Amino acid sequence: MKTSQPIDAFGRDLSQEVKESVYSSSKAKYDKRIGALNAGYIAPDSLRKLAGQIKQHTLENLPSYLESAIGKLEANGAKVHYAKDGEEANATILGIMNAAGATKLIKSKSMVSEEIHLNAFLENNGCESVESDLGEFIVQLDHDMPSHIVTPIVHKNRQQIATTFEKMGLGDYNDDPTTITRRARTYLRKKYLEAEVGLTGANFVSAESGRIVLVTNEGNARFSICANRIHIVLVGIEKLVPRDKDLALFLNLLARSATGQQLTVYTQFINGPKAPDQIDGPGEMHVVFLDNGRSEILAGEFQSILRCIRCGACLNVCPVYRQTSGHAYRAVYPGPVGAVLSPLLAGKRYPEFADLPKASSLCGACNEVCPVDIPLPELLLRHRNKSKLEHIQKASAGTPPLGGWAVLCSTPSMWKSTLTLGKVMDYVPMKLVPVPAVQAWTQTRTLPPFRGGKFRGWYKEHRKHDSGNNQ
Amino acid sequence: MIPANRIVGKQVQFMITCLCDTFYDHVAQASVELLEQVGCLVDVPDGQTCCGQPAFNAGDWESARKVIRHTLRTFTGDQPIIIPSGSCAHMVFHGYQLVFENGTDAEKEAARTLAGRTWEICDFLVNGLGIQTWHGRFDGKISLHRSCHTRGSNTYSAALQLLRSIDGVEILEFDESEQCCGFGGTFSVAYPNTSAAMGTLKIDKLTAVKPDLIGAVDMACMLHLSGLAEKQKRPFRKMHVVEILLQALRNAPTNPPVIHS
Ligand code: SF4
Numbered sequence: 001m002k003t004s005q006p007i008d009a010f011g012r013d014l015s016q017e018v019k020e021s022v023y024s025s026s027k028a029k030y031d032k033r034i035g036a037l038n039a040g041y042i043a044p045d046s047l048r049k050l051a052g053q054i055k056q057h058t059l060e061n062l063p064s065y066l067e068s069a070i071g072k073l074e075a076n077g078a079k080v081h082y083a084k085d086g087e088e089a090n091a092t093i094l095g096i097m098n099a100a101g102a103t104k105l106i107k108s109k110s111m112v113s114e115e116i117h118l119n120a121f122l123e124n125n126g127c128e129s130v131e132s133d134l135g136e137f138i139v140q141l142d143h144d145m146p147s148h149i150v151t152p153i154v155h156k157n158r159q160q161i162a163t164t165f166e167k168m169g170l171g172d173y174n175d176d177p178t179t180i181t182r183r184a185r186t187y188l189r190k191k192y193l194e195a196e197v198g199l200t201g202a203n204f205v206s207a208e209s210g211r212i213v214l215v216t217n218e219g220n221a222r223f224s225i226c227a228n229r230i231h232i233v234l235v236g237i238e239k240l241v242p243r244d245k246d247l248a249l250f251l252n253l254l255a256r257s258a259t260g261q262q263l264t265v266y267t268q269f270i271n272g273p274k275a276p277d278q279i280d281g282p283g284e285m286h287v288v289f290l291d292n293g294r295s296e297i298l299a300g301e302f303q304s305i306l307r308c309i310r311c312g313a314c315l316n317v318c319p320v321y322r323q324t325s326g327h328a329y330r331a332v333y334p335g336p337v338g339a340v341l342s343p344l345l346a347g348k349r350y351p352e353f354a355d356l357p358k359a360s361s362l363c364g365a366c367n368e369v370c371p372v373d374i375p376l377p378e379l380l381l382r383h384r385n386k387s388k389l390e391h392i393q394k395a396s397a398g399t400p401p402l403g404g405w406a407v408l409c410s411t412p413s414m415w416k417s418t419l420t421l422g423k424v425m426d427y428v429p430m431k432l433v434p435v436p437a438v439q440a441w442t443q444t445r446t447l448p449p450f451r452g453g454k455f456r457g458w459y460k461e462h463r464k465h466d467s468g469n470n471q
Numbered sequence: 472m473i474p475a476n477r478i479v480g481k482q483v484q485f486m487i488t489c490l491c492d493t494f495y496d497h498v499a500q501a502s503v504e505l506l507e508q509v510g511c512l513v514d515v516p517d518g519q520t521c522c523g524q525p526a527f528n529a530g531d532w533e534s535a536r537k538v539i540r541h542t543l544r545t546f547t548g549d550q551p552i553i554i555p556s557g558s559c560a561h562m563v564f565h566g567y568q569l570v571f572e573n574g575t576d577a578e579k580e581a582a583r584t585l586a587g588r589t590w591e592i593c594d595f596l597v598n599g600l601g602i603q604t605w606h607g608r609f610d611g612k613i614s615l616h617r618s619c620h621t622r623g624s625n626t627y628s629a630a631l632q633l634l635r636s637i638d639g640v641e642i643l644e645f646d647e648s649e650q651c652c653g654f655g656g657t658f659s660v661a662y663p664n665t666s667a668a669m670g671t672l673k674i675d676k677l678t679a680v681k682p683d684l685i686g687a688v689d690m691a692c693m694l695h696l697s698g699l700a701e702k703q704k705r706p707f708r709k710m711h712v713v714e715i716l717l718q719a720l721r722n723a724p725t726n727p728p729v730i731h732s
Contacts (some may be wrong), residue, residue, distance in 0.1 A: 001663045012664040027647070265614050309642070319669045320662070359662065361655025362528055363619035366693040368649070378569065381472035384530025395530065398661035404527040406534035409489075410541035412518040419492060440660035443697030448494045455487060459503065460514050 001443055004397035007359040018155050018232070022147075022325045025154045026316040032260025033313060034370065040095030040252070040262060044068045051253055055307035058207075058240050059298060065207035065240045066289070071132055072210030076272030078233075078285040078446050083280040088117030089290050093118065093199070093232055094125055096286050100230055102127075102196035106188075107220035108203030108214070109133035111149055111310055112290055114233050114332045115345065118199075129199075130191045134184055141168050147326030149333060150312035188220075197225035198282065202235040204250055205287075211271055212287070215254065215264040222268055231273070231282040237289050237300075239470030250309065253371040257311040293345050301382050305340045307372040308458040314366035314376060320359050329356060336366035340379045354395040358381035400437040419452030472626055473556075473564050474587045478551050479599045481511045486546070486554040488690070489521035494692045496628040498711045502592055503553040505717050509600060513553075518545045524562040528656040532570050537680040539567055543581045552588045553595050555713055556722075557621035558690045591621065593688055593712055597629035606634035607719035612641045614682040616673075616696070617649050618689035628710045630688050637719045643680040650676070654695035670699045672709075686715060 003009050011019075024230055037044035053249055055246065058065055070080045083089035105122060106111065119140065122129040131140045135152040139145065139166050153161070164177035170183045191363030200221050204213040212233050214221040225231045241250060255261040273285035315321045315335030326334035331342035339360065355378040356414035366376040387395035396458060408414050441447070483506060507515050523538035546552055554560045555714040566581040574582075598603045613634065621627045634640050653659065653669030658665075674696055675687050687693050687708050695707050700706050710718075 001667070003661075005662055008662040008664050011668070044513070060632040066531075111497050141542055156668055195681075257594040317649070319653065319672075320665055323665045323668045358658070359665075361619070361651050361653060361658045363651035363655070364622045365619070365649055365651065368622055378565070381530070381569070384528075385531075385532045387528065388530040390555075399657045400660065402529055402531045402534045402657075403726070404529075406537040409520040409523070412520060412541075412545075415520040430723065437657070437660040440663040441698075443663065444702055445659075445670075445695065447698065448694065451491050451496045455492060455499040457514075458496065458500050462503070 001224050001440075004366055004439075005355055005358060006330070007320070007328045008398075010328035011320075014325055014328075014438070017157065017324055019323070020347045021157060023322050025151065027321050029151075029258075029260060029316040029368075033257055033316070036256040036262060037262040040256065044256075044299060046233070047249065048371050048373050051249055051371055052307060054241065054246055054249070055309075055372045056304065058242055059238065059303060059306050062237065062240065062298060065242060066237060068207040069205050069210050070239055070289075072208070073287055077275075078210070078272050078287050081286060081288045083288055084289050085246045085292050086290075089116050089234065089288055089292070090118060090121040092288050093234070094122065095128070096230065097122075097127060097197055100196065100284070104191075104222045104231065105197040105199055106132050106191055106195035106228070107136075108198075108216060108224045108391075109136050109152075109201045110234055111332060112201055112236050113199065115292065116290070119236070124355045126336065130188070130195070132188055132192070132218075132224050133216070134181065134218060134220075135182055135196055137188065138164065141165075145327060148312060148315060148335065149337075150309050151336075155327065168397065178320065188223075192223050192229050195224075195228050196380075197230045197232060198226075198234045199234060200224055202233050202239055203254065204241050205235060205239050206242075206244045206247065206248060208242050209271070211244060211269050213247060213251070214268040214270065215251065215266065216287075217259070217261075217265045222266055225270070225282055226280070229282055230284045230286070231270075233270075233285070233287045235287065235289060237291055237294050238308075238317060254309055254311050257313040257369065257371040263283045293347055297344050302340065302344055302379055304345070304374050305337070305379055307374050308337055308341070309372055310337075311371055313369040313371065317365045319363065319365070321362065324359070329359070331356070336360065336376045336380070337374075340376060340383065343383060349358045349389075351392045351394060354383070354387045354392040355397070357381075357387070358399070398436075398440070399433070403448055416453065418458070419456075421452075476587070476673075477586045477590065477603050478549060478680045479598070481600075481624045482550055483511050483513055483551045483553050484546055484548070485513050485515045486559065487519060488524070488554060488556045488559050490512040490690045490694060491702055492520075494625065494694065495711070498555055498690055498714060500552070501711065501717045504704045504715050505720075506553060508717070509596065509602065510653075511553075514550070514687065515685075516545050520545075520560045522559040524543055524559065524566060525656050527562065527566045527570065535566070536570050536574075539570060539582070540578075542678050543578075543585060544553070546585060546588075550588065550629060551590055551591050551595065552585070553590050555711060556691065557591045557618045557626045558689050560589055560626075561620035561624070562723065567621055588607065591626045591688065593629040593633065594624060595628045596716075597632060603632070605633045605716055605719060606683060607721070607723035608718040609640045609649050609715055609722060610639040611715075612643055612681070612682040613686045613715070614643050614645050615678060615685055616652065616677060616692055617648055618687060618692045621688060626688050627671075630686075633716060634686070634712065637715075640719075642714075643682050644674075645680045646676045648676075652692040652695050658697060666695075667699060671703070674700050674703075678705070678707060679716070683694050684710055687713050688710055696725075
């Protein structure tokens with residue numbers, strides 16, 4: 001069907017195979033999530049609300065929590081950097097590598113590094129940057145983009161992966177998942193040993209202790225910081241939690257919301273670089289706090305999106321994401337969280353992404369599952385209002401203008417006469433009505449018979465009858 | 472979001488909703504008759520039009536405000552306002568407050584006051600009037616669609632509670648009950664492919680368990696679902712919950728009594 005919205009078109013043209021795998025993996029994760037939450041807690045909903053409040057409190061006091069975290073990290077022996085945007089963050093990371101004479105970096109999964117296109121930047125500057133998360137590794141081999149923030153290759157099947165492995169010289173074609181994993185493992189083991197620098201993100205940073213918290217299911221974050229000299233942590237400034245003990249709540253919610261696990265397989269708490277009495281580990285640790293538009297978001301009406309702990313639950317439950325896949329959103333963060341965040345992170349290029357907040361029926365399922373209770377539908381609505389005020393064509397394409405309707409609805413006499421006149425609509429062949437919205441509706445749906453004014457007529461009679469009875 | 476101590480009482484105002492005013496007069500009529508059955512005196516303010524949601528959801532808050540101001544002027548007084556739509560009620564609770572975020576104190580106050588009077592009809596019966604069980608009989612297996620805008624409200628649980636208490640009613644469990652019907656107002660025409668795919672999937676799930684009818688607490692979802700189903704030549708029997716409740720009373724072996732809470 002004709003459509004003026006790119007996400008709708010993307011979903012329409014998506015292969016049945018990809019659609020099926022996105023749908024079934026989303027549904028499976030949603031079901032597991034519910035199971036895990038209900039098995040573990042009597043009132044999981046109140047935990048979500050609590051986590052949301054803690055994160056909101058953190059955001060409202062971010063400068064002081066950041067200061068505290070930085071103080072602790074430095075006291076623990078880490079070097080702390082602040083990067084105002086992606087360019088600065090990339091330059092900082094390259095600077096650290098250059099200063100150490102390092103050219104080989106191994107990475108554990110980090111959405112922030114996707115956000116600033118770190119891999120491409122390092123490669124352009126003569127460095128090697130290897131993804132160690134299996135999904136991200138496959139994305140990197142394919143020069144593809146992740147389509148989900150937790151499970152980056154939901155859009156791929158194992159046949160495609162096997163073909164890629166064959167092409168990249170990782171062995172003959174073999175699409176057995178165990179073989180695929182073993183091959184990646186053999187390849188990556190070498191890379192772990194060769195790398196001079198290990199780069200990770202951070203799922204949480206405790207303001208109280210400066211502890212960096214990392215969760216993975218493959219143990220690759222731990223491996224990434226075992227055999228090398230330097231550990232670089234790249235983290236958004238919003239990833240703070242006030243106290244160590246808050247982590248109990250967040251780690252439990254994150255794993256359950258993301259994958260339906262009670263806890264991820266590996267959880268690392270990293271205090272700082274190797275202490276003199278420790279046998280191994282990187283002797284140098286850098287923490288790069290990335291702003292990249294976050295301060296601006298913090299100060300505005302979209303603040304609560306910064307509570308996000310990147311669990312992906314809002315993607316998994318979203319009916320639009322399920323129909324269209326992550327790549328439809330043309331940005332690093334897809335789904336409802338992406339529809340809110342991506343236009344904001346785009347800065348001056350906001351208009352290019354102004355259609356994203358329209359990719360929602362505002363059903364509210366995302367808010368219902370969000371472990372930090374972000375009012376995602378409200379934020380989508382705020383974007384729509386903003387785009388309308390700024391006359392951004394990309395957002396309004398396909399949406400019928402409603403100015404005339406508003407006049408009708410604030411003029412009762414007009415409303416009532418339209419109701420009674422509307423009867424003629426029943427005799428108009430809808431195919432011929434030259435209004436795009438009507439056509440878009442009637443291509444796949446019928447309209448019920450027009451009954452305008454009938455209720456009002458009934459009610460008038462009913463009241464007459466009633467008052468008659470009362471006399 | 473929903474005010475804590477909303478106004479209760481048996482002298483009520485009824486909000487028709489634009490969809491019932493245009494297409495589903497029988498639902499509006501059933502609502503009024505039902506309210507009268509439980510002892511309410513129902514007034515229907517004549518100047519009412521629409522709650523303003525289409526423009527609000529489309530992002531045209533300027534137009535939405537125009538319509539909302541009209542609604543605020545139309546529903547004067549301090550009686551409860553009863554709405555046969557979870558979605559329009561949600562609009563009053565949420566949208567009305569949001570569009571006047573930067574408005575005058577008077578506008579904010581008016582929006583807050585209206586929210587404090589507003590009830591979706593099933594929520595009103597159970598949590599406003601305190602009716603816990605329903606009288607009468609209705610024979611049928613029902614897939615009850617959970618309209619999205621009732622999330623975070625008591626509407627769905629209230630509807631379930633009343634329906635389950637009726638002799639002869641069987642409420643069916645079906646897959647993906649949390650999923651949307653795909654309507655979403657202007658979304659349905661701006662995203663015609665996605666919207667129709669969502670609705671088709673929803674119809675699959677609702678009908679897979681072979682219900683005698685599909686029930687809903689909102690005719691907007693029904694407009695979409697039944698419109699799609701008809702076009703796909705698989706129409707289904709549909710009823711708003713108020714119609715089922717009223718029918719149950721009429722099927723009662725004794726004359727329908729006025730239900731007192
Ligand atoms: S917005 Fe909420 S549900 Fe979505 S990824 Fe972030 S934390 Fe998870």
